[in-house]
Amino acid sequence: DQQVKQNSPSLSVQEGRISILNCDYTNSMFDYFLWYKKYPAEGPTFLISISSIKDKNEDGRFTVFLNKSAKHLSLHIVPSQPGDSAVYFCAAGTSGSRLTFGEGTQLTVNP
Amino acid sequence: GAGVSQSPRYKVAKRGQDVALRCDPISGHVSLFWYQQALGQGPEFLTYFQNEAQLDKSGLPSDRFFAERPEGSVSTLKIQRTQQEDSAVYLCASSLDIYGYTFGSGTRLTVV
Numbered sequence: 164d165q166q167v168k169q170n171s172p173s174l175s176v177q178e179g180r181i182s183i184l185n186c187d188y189t190n191s192m193f194d195y196f197l198w199y200k201k202y203p204a205e206g207p208t209f210l211i212s213i214s215s216i217k218d219k220n221e222d223g224r225f226t227v228f229l230n231k232s233a234k235h236l237s238l239h240i241v242p243s244q245p246g247d248s249a250v251y252f253c254a255a256g257t258s259g260s261r262l263t264f265g266e267g268t269q270l271t272v273n274p
Numbered sequence: 275g276a277g278v279s280q281s282p283r284y285k286v287a288k289r290g291q292d293v294a295l296r297c298d299p300i301s302g303h304v305s306l307f308w309y310q311q312a313l314g315q316g317p318e319f320l321t322y323f324q325n326e327a328q329l330d331k332s333g334l335p336s337d338r339f340f341a342e343r344p345e346g347s348v349s350t351l352k353i354q355r356t357q358q359e360d361s362a363v364y365l366c367a368s369s370l371d372i373y374g375y376t377f378g379s380g381t382r383l384t385v386v
Contacts, residue, residue, distance in 0.1 A: 167316075169316075199377075204379065205379050205380075206278070206365055206367075206377030206378050206379045206380050207317065207365070207377045208377070209375065209376070252316050252317070254316075261307075261319050261322060261330060261333075262307075262317075262319065262375070263319070264309075264316030264317045264318070265316050266314070266315055266316050267314075267315075267316050
């Protein structure tokens, strides 16, 4: 029972263009959502979060959008940079603080 | 320290051997989590501590897995009689609140 799904295992974009990573969830009890970035041989690094009372959160080049009716969230990176190349994990949780992660999307930004 | 520290970084164990994985959380972080990440998958929840109390161990896959945090700081994840399916990266994270855990670099366990 995969409660958080990232259907694209990989994404390739050109430097300077927009990267859009998608995530779908099934559990309507989730009330906060996070994106993590992971480089090889390192642990995931927190990137940005959003609570269920909002539909958008922005931090510099990173924006997360939440569509609760569709149980869908997305991460937009603009402009994309080669240093953004990494695996991106979507995660969701409830007030109990345990997180459920998606399978990850490998983003490659080409110079 | 400045981050979450895990040791060892790599561990190779023979099938049937017991292993102990250590996590040093960020000083002052009340919450500590263990996750298991298999190759090509996202992290999966194992267990959660608030100070020394283990509040949720529902993710532990079998009774061979045991975690403790006796003084509310350092935590140890112990796996008894390791099996090949235990091979994974074990991630520890600590946090002050429900947002933005800080993860350690993980321990990569290979059971041969």
